[in-house]
Amino acid sequence: MQRRLSLASLTLAAFGAFGALGALGCLPAVEAPMDSGTPPVDAGGGDTAPVVTYTKDVQPILGVKCAPCHTGEGLGGHNIGNTYADALMPVSSLDAMGCWDSTLMVPMTVGACALISIMNGWMPMSMGCFNTPRPDPCVTLDQQAIIAAWVAEGMPQ
Numbered sequence: 001m002q003r004r005l006s007l008a009s010l011t012l013a014a015f016g017a018f019g020a021l022g023a024l025g026c027l028p029a030v031e032a033p034m035d036s037g038t039p040p041v042d043a044g045g046g047d048t049a050p051v052v053t054y055t056k057d058v059q060p061i062l063g064v065k066c067a068p069c070h071t072g073e074g075l076g077g078h079n080i081g082n083t084y085a086d087a088l089m090p091v092s093s094l095d096a097m098g099c100w101d102s103t104l105m106v107p108m109t110v111g112a113c114a115l116i117s118i119m120n121g122w123m124p125m126s127m128g129c130f131n132t133p134r135p136d137p138c139v140t141l142d143q144q145a146i147i148a149a150w151v152a153e154g155m156p157q
């Protein structure tokens, strides 16, 4: 809890310095973060494609792969591994590459940023997930495709 509080105050401080940082160009540029080639999920070819939901499809993945950091520890200010509402919050970490609009500096939601962070290998953190093939603790490409479909659907609960 202490860690979460201090992250939150860091974040507030960062927002205070936001205009200055933006003017100096110190914030990460976003280069078409959705262009990393994740194919849409093949829902089976029927016309009754099931909706990908957080509860049914996404939480069972994130609850494992993002534990314990985002299933109670609240690192980065969220517990997307077990708390649906946290997926809808705006991103707070200024170093979340690709999760901020490059021109307006508008943050994505944590849910959309989760997909970006998985795709670019940042999350799960410190697991070497930018390597090919990805090590075991990482989200697999099949799991990533499920999360991509969920984000594309507007992250239904």
Ligand code: HEC
Pocket (backbone or CB within 6 Å): 062, 065, 066, 067, 068, 069, 070, 075, 076, 077, 078, 080, 090, 091, 092, 093, 094, 095, 096, 110, 111, 113, 114, 115, 117, 118, 123, 124, 125, 126, 139
């Ligand atoms: C070993 C711990 C750890 C694991 C496992 C982990 N994360 Fe993180 N995550 C962090 C930390 C620490 C931060 C804060 C980083 C920062 O602010 O620089 C963070 C930040 C984030 C953020 C940015 C949140 C914000 O509002 O700025 C997202 C999105 C995220 N993680 C998604 C995930 C996803 C999705 C998974 C699982 C697939 C995952 N993480 C697994 C430690 C972890």
